[in-house]
Amino acid sequence: MDWFLNAESAGHKFALMVVAILLFVLVMGLILFGLERIRRLPVWVTVLGFLGPTVLFLAFGLLYPGIRTIWTSFFDARSDNYVGLDNYVTAFTEPQFQIVLRNTLLWVVLVPLVSTFIGLVYAVLIDRTRFESFAKTMIFLPLSISLVGASIIWKFVYEYKQHAVNPVTGEELVHQIGILNQVLVWLGLPPQQFLLNQPWNTLFLIVVMIWIQAGFAMTVLSAAVKAIPDDIVEAARLDGLHGIGMFRYITVPSIRPALVVVLTTIAIGTLKVFDIVRTMTGGNFGTSVVAYEFYTQSFRAQNAGLGAALATILFVLVIPIVVYNVRQLRLSEEIR
C-alpha cells in the first residue's frame, strides 16, 4: 500500500503514474468487455456501464461536497454548534469583509468590461490585415501562462526600489528595475509602491486578469466579427457609415450575443480568481476577494463555518451569471 501512496524518486513517480493509468484502463476495459460480450443485456445495464463512473464521480466529488459545504455554513468555526445565518451576517457586515466584497465587485465589473472592450477593438483593428494571425498570437499568449506565472511577470513590472537622487547633481543613485516605476522616473514623477498603496493596489491586480482575458475576448469576438454577413456591411457602407459609425451601429449590434457570452464567461472566471491575489499580495493591504478569503478562513483561520459561508456566497453569485451565459450561448451559436 505504501508503494502506492508515497513516491519519492522520479522513477517511482512515473511508475506510479503508469500503474494508475493501466489500472484505470483495466477497470474500464472490463466494464466495456462485459457489455460487448454478454448479448441481450437490458438497456439499463448498458447505461450503467457507460454512465456509472460519471454518476459515481459527480455524486461523490461535486454533489455531496456542495451540499455538505452549504450545511457547514450554518455552523460555527469548529462545526459544533448551529449558528443560523451568523456567518453570513459576519461576511456582509464586518468592515474587514466589506472590503473583500467591494474588491470582488470591482474585479467582476472591471475585468469583463475592460478586457472585452480591448479584445473587441483589437479584433476589429487587425481583422483581415496581413499580420492578423501573428497579431492575434501576441495577445493570445497570456492565456497559456498560469495565473501564478502571470502574477510573477506583473510583480516584476510593478517592482519598486526606494527612490534616491543625488541632491547636488540630480543624478539617480538607485536604478529602478520595474519598468512601470522607470516610466514614472522618466516622466519626472516619484516611484510608487503599486502593490501596497490602498485602494489603488486592487486595480493593479485587476490589470493582470485583464491582460489574460483580453486574448480570450479577442478570439471569440474575432470569429463573431468575421461572421457578420458582407451584404449588411456593404449596405451600411453605401449608406455612408464608416469607421467608428460602422463599429457602433453595425459591428457591435451584430455580435451582441457573442459579446454577452464573452462578458459573462469572463465574469465567472473572475469571480473565482484566487491565484493572482495569493501570489501578488497574499490578500494583504486590503486586496482580498471572496475566492481568496474563503481559503484564508478555511485553512489559515480554521474557521470552517465562515469559510463555508464565503464559498456558498461565491456559489450563489455564480449561478445567475451562468444561467444567463448558457442562454446567450445558445443564441450566439445560431449566429455563428
Next chain:
Amino acid sequence: MTALPPPAPLTEQVADEPLRAERRLSRAEKRAIAVKGKLSSPWASGIAIVIAVLWTIPTFGLLVTSFRPKEDIRATGWWTVWQDPTFTLENYQEALFGSSTSLATYFVNSVVITIPAVVIPISIALLAAYAFAWIDFRGRNLLFVAVFALQVVPIQVTLIPLLTQYVDWGLAGSFWTIWLSHSIFALPLAIFLLHNFMKDIPPSLVEAARVDGAGHVKIFFQVLLPLLTPAIASFAIFQFLWVWNDLLVALTFAGGTPNVAPLTVRVAELSGTRGSAWELLSAGAFIMTVVPLVVFLALQRYFVRGLLAGSVKG
C-alpha cells in the same frame, strides 16, 4: 473610442512607419478592408500596435531578466541590457537543481499529475457523452441536464468536504487525491462539449453500424471515436492547460511537499518567501511556462476551436 478623429480614407494615408506594410496590401485585401468598414487610419494601426506592445512587454522583460546575471538584475533594469549584453544560463541551472529551489523535482510532479488528470476524465466523459447521445433510456434528458447544471458548482465549495474524505481514506497528500479531484472537476464541461460534438455526427452512420449488428461498444470504438479525434484534442488541450496551471486544487490536496506538489505551488511559494530573488523567480516562471507554451503554440488551432465551442472553465 470617442477620442478618435473620423477615419481618413485609405488613399490619404501619409507615409507613416507602421503603415508602410498596410499600403502594400493587395487590391482584394484593400477591398475587404473597405467593405468591413475597418478603422483604416493611422490612428487605427497605432492603437493596434500600442496594444500589442503593451501586451508583450511584461513577458519579454521577465524573459530577458531570466538570462541576466544576478548582480545585473539587482543593479539595473532589463531595458538597459543592450548597453552591456551579458547573458547566462546560471539562473535556470540554479532554479532547476539548486538545493533551495530544486524545481526539477516539481517539474516531474507536474508531469505525473497532469497526464492521468487529462486521460481519465476524457475517457469517462466520452463514454457518458456517448450514452447521452446515442442510447435511448428513460430519464436521459433529466440526467443530462443534471450533469450540465453541475458546471455551476465552484470548486471552492467542494474542497473541504473532499479533503476530509481523503483524510478518512488515508489518501491525503498522495497523487491519487489530485488525479481524482481534477477528473471530477473536469467531467461536467467535458461531457457537455463532447456530447455536442457527438450530436454533430450524422445518425445514418450510427444506424448503418447498428444494422450490421454492431453493439454500443463496437459503435463507440469503431464509428465514433475516429471521427471525434479533433474534438478530443480540443478538450485535451484545455484540460492540460487547466491542470498544469492549477494552483488551488494542488495547494489544497498536495500541500507543499516535494513528493507531490507541482511547479505552480512551488513557484508561488518562492514568490512569497523569496520575493526579491528575481533571478530565481524569473527562471522559475519560465520553467513553469515552457511546456504549456509549446503545447499551446503547436496546437493553437484546436485550442481556438475549443474556445469557440465554449470550453471555458471558471
